[in-house]
Amino acid sequence: MRAPVKSHVTLAIAVCCAWGLTLGCGGGGSSSQNASQAPIPTSGQNVQPIVVNTGPVGNYANGAFTSVTVCVPGSSTCQTISGVLVDIGSVGLRILSSSLTLTLPQQKAPSGDPVAECLPFLDSYTWGPVESADVEMSGEKASAVPIQVLSDTDFSVPSGCTDFGLQSADTLQALGANGLLGVGMYAQDCGGGCAQSGSYGLYYECPSSGCQPITEPLSAQVQNPVALFATDNNGVVIELPAVNGSEATLSGSLIFGIGTESNNGLGSATVYTLNSDAGITTEFNGQSYPNSFLDSGSNGLYFLDSAATSIPDCGDLTYFYCPANVENLSATNTGGNAASAAISFSVANADNLFNSDPNDAVFSQLAGPNPDSFDWGLPFFYGRDVFTAIQNAATPGGTGPYWAY
Amino acid sequence: MHDSGQAHHRNLIGRSLTALRRVGCGLVVSSLTLFASTSSFASLGGDLNSVLADQVQFQGSLKLTQMGSYQVHEIRMQTATASATQARLQTGIVIREYVSPAGKVFAVTWQGEAPPNMRQLLGSYFQQYVDAMKAQVSGRPGRRPVLIVEPDFVVQMSGRVRAYAGKAYLPGMLPSGVQPEALQ
Numbered sequence: 001m002r003a004p005v006k007s008h009v010t011l012a013i014a015v016c017c018a019w020g021l022t023l024g025c026g027g028g029g030s031s032s033q034n035a036s037q038a039p040i041p042t043s044g045q046n047v048q049p050i051v052v053n054t055g056p057v058g059n060y061a062n063g064a065f066t067s068v069t070v071c072v073p074g075s076s077t078c079q080t081i082s083g084v085l086v087d088i089g090s091v092g093l094r095i096l097s098s099s100l101t102l103t104l105p106q107q108k109a110p111s112g113d114p115v116a117e118c119l120p121f122l123d124s125y126t127w128g129p130v131e132s133a134d135v136e137m138s139g140e141k142a143s144a145v146p147i148q149v150l151s152d153t154d155f156s157v158p159s160g161c162t163d164f165g166l167q168s169a170d171t172l173q174a175l176g177a178n179g180l181l182g183v184g185m186y187a188q189d190c191g192g193g194c195a196q197s198g199s200y201g202l203y204y205e206c207p208s209s210g211c212q213p214i215t216e217p218l219s220a221q222v223q224n225p226v227a228l229f230a231t232d233n234n235g236v237v238i239e240l241p242a243v244n245g246s247e248a249t250l251s252g253s254l255i256f257g258i259g260t261e262s263n264n265g266l267g268s269a270t271v272y273t274l275n276s277d278a279g280i281t282t283e284f285n286g287q288s289y290p291n292s293f294l295d296s297g298s299n300g301l302y303f304l305d306s307a308a309t310s311i312p313d314c315g316d317l318t319y320f321y322c323p324a325n326v327e328n329l330s331a332t333n334t335g336g337n338a339a340s341a342a343i344s345f346s347v348a349n350a351d352n353l354f355n356s357d358p359n360d361a362v363f364s365q366l367a368g369p370n371p372d373s374f375d376w377g378l379p380f381f382y383g384r385d386v387f388t389a390i391q392n393a394a395t396p397g398g399t400g401p402y403w404a405y
Numbered sequence: 406m407h408d409s410g411q412a413h414h415r416n417l418i419g420r421s422l423t424a425l426r427r428v429g430c431g432l433v434v435s436s437l438t439l440f441a442s443t444s445s446f447a448s449l450g451g452d453l454n455s456v457l458a459d460q461v462q463f464q465g466s467l468k469l470t471q472m473g474s475y476q477v478h479e480i481r482m483q484t485a486t487a488s489a490t491q492a493r494l495q496t497g498i499v500i501r502e503y504v505s506p507a508g509k510v511f512a513v514t515w516q517g518e519a520p521p522n523m524r525q526l527l528g529s530y531f532q533q534y535v536d537a538m539k540a541q542v543s544g545r546p547g548r549r550p551v552l553i554v555e556p557d558f559v560v561q562m563s564g565r566v567r568a569y570a571g572k573a574y575l576p577g578m579l580p581s582g583v584q585p586e587a588l589q
Contacts (some may be wrong), residue, residue, distance in 0.1 A: 122563065189567070199463075291563065317550070375549075
């Protein structure tokens with residue numbers, strides 16, 4: 001299942017080289033390039049290839065996908081699953097039941113009943129059993145990792161989950177991916193709140209009479225597999241080349257560890273720690289937005305609204321901006337540690353982006369509204385090495401959590 | 406399943422009473438009365454009683470702040486541990502309910518390591534929210550924040566796993582001079 005990925009890699013390198021030549025001949029004006037970006041490692045025991053393409057459904061915009069190998073714990077019975085979205089905005093590995101052919105051990109609550117999880121995202125939830133798998137990527141391995149298997153039918157979705165009011169993402173069509181690889185800045189997907197009480201409605205035990213909320217100990221919660229690697233376990237780096245406008249595909253790397261190998265040092269990257277709102281502060285047009293964040297799993301640059309930006313949304317798709325002409329903008333990010341730097345970015349008309357070439361999947365200028373904050377989604381990552389340090393993990397840039405770029 | 410759901414519901418009430426006793430005897434009595442008389446716990450668009458019902462339902466502590474013409478009722482679910490606060494991690498959930506001079510909840514906001522129970526928080530607007538969410542996820546797949554703008558009802562949700570933030574308000578009920586950005 002890795003062969004198709006490699007062919008994408010080859011294609012994308014060709015595309016990038018072509019773009020590089022264009023820039024050298026006097027092109028330019030890319031929205032998010034970083035001239036200082038070093039060559040991206042493509043091999044190594046801690047280097048996992050990623051590709052931005054339309055994904056397994058064939059219509060995803062700005063999704064970075066990779067392959068993950070899951071095994072029955074302690075065995076060589078494994079399956080490699082491609083088309084898994086790389087997401088630093090979430091934590092834990094989630095695989096569609098419909099994409100999984102292995103039978104993995106079900107996690108049991110102290111009562112002996114199976115454990116299932118409802119994880120609310122912003123626009124959808126994932127629901128399904130918590131199971132255990134060995135997780136392998138590049139040369140790294142994490143053993144007996146609690147993961148979520150996404151299925152609305154293994155156990156009935158409880159009211160505590162539907163009460164979030166979100167839509168299910170448990171089908172290939174809805175998710176647009178075979179799974180989510182959550183490699184964000186936490187070791188578990190809920191933390192102390194779920195270990196203290198079941199009141200959040202995230203973890204459930206499921207006797208045949210129906211699923212009921214439970215407390216879930218930290219070690220039993222769905223885990224960031226990177227934090228459980230034997231080495232290179234303090235965070236990740238996402239490296240993707242710069243993009244001028246839109247492309248069909250883009251290849252890069254997910255590199256495990258920060259400052260643990262010769263290929264994952266912080267170099268000239270600036271560390272941005274979290275502020276008291278658990279975000280970074282983005283300043284735009286003289287206003288500060290302290291709930292801002294980086295998220296490879298958001299598929300555009302989502303910020304403010306039409307009233308604050310004077311950029312109209314698209315009449316048909318109100319979650320994207322549709323300016324008459326490309327808007328070139330700038331903002332300043334500041335971390336809790338007062339580290340600060342300006343960012344240039346551009347917003348194009350989403351309708352035009354989608355209509356210009358139906359094969360495009362990489363849109364550096366795709367943006368939409370997100371009142372009161374900046375969600376620096378995948379276009380932000382084009383042309384930048386973005387480091388995500390895991391909570392409590394020691395790194396050369398200090399103890400996580402933080403982002404650096 | 407229905408029976409066990411009710412059992413869990415009773416359990417919630419039982420535990421919340423313990424929390425309420427810390428707030429004060431007078432409030433406990435009035436909350437109990439209100440709880441018994443309120444079969445649905447409408448919040449957004451509801452009256453002050455619904456704030457107290459929410460507090461019971463979310464098992465939180467309650468803090469009241471007067472902000473000019475309106476009141477902010479802040480409900481905190483769980484508390485931060487010192488180490489978590491130092492690490493700047495989001496802990497617990499903070500819900501703020503904004504009550505107009507006329508005694509109506511015109512806005513609710515939330516921030517925390519999980520989103521709140523939206524059926525509870527949005528009350529009679531919950532179904533409108535669900536219907537609008539369906540429209541949000543139609544079309545080309547992709548993961549993104551949510552902005553629902555309807556003439557009488559606005560919802561925005563942002564953040565990431567373990568750091569969620571959101572706001573819902575009723576534009577037609579905002580007290581004069583109050584801008585949505587001011588509702589934190």
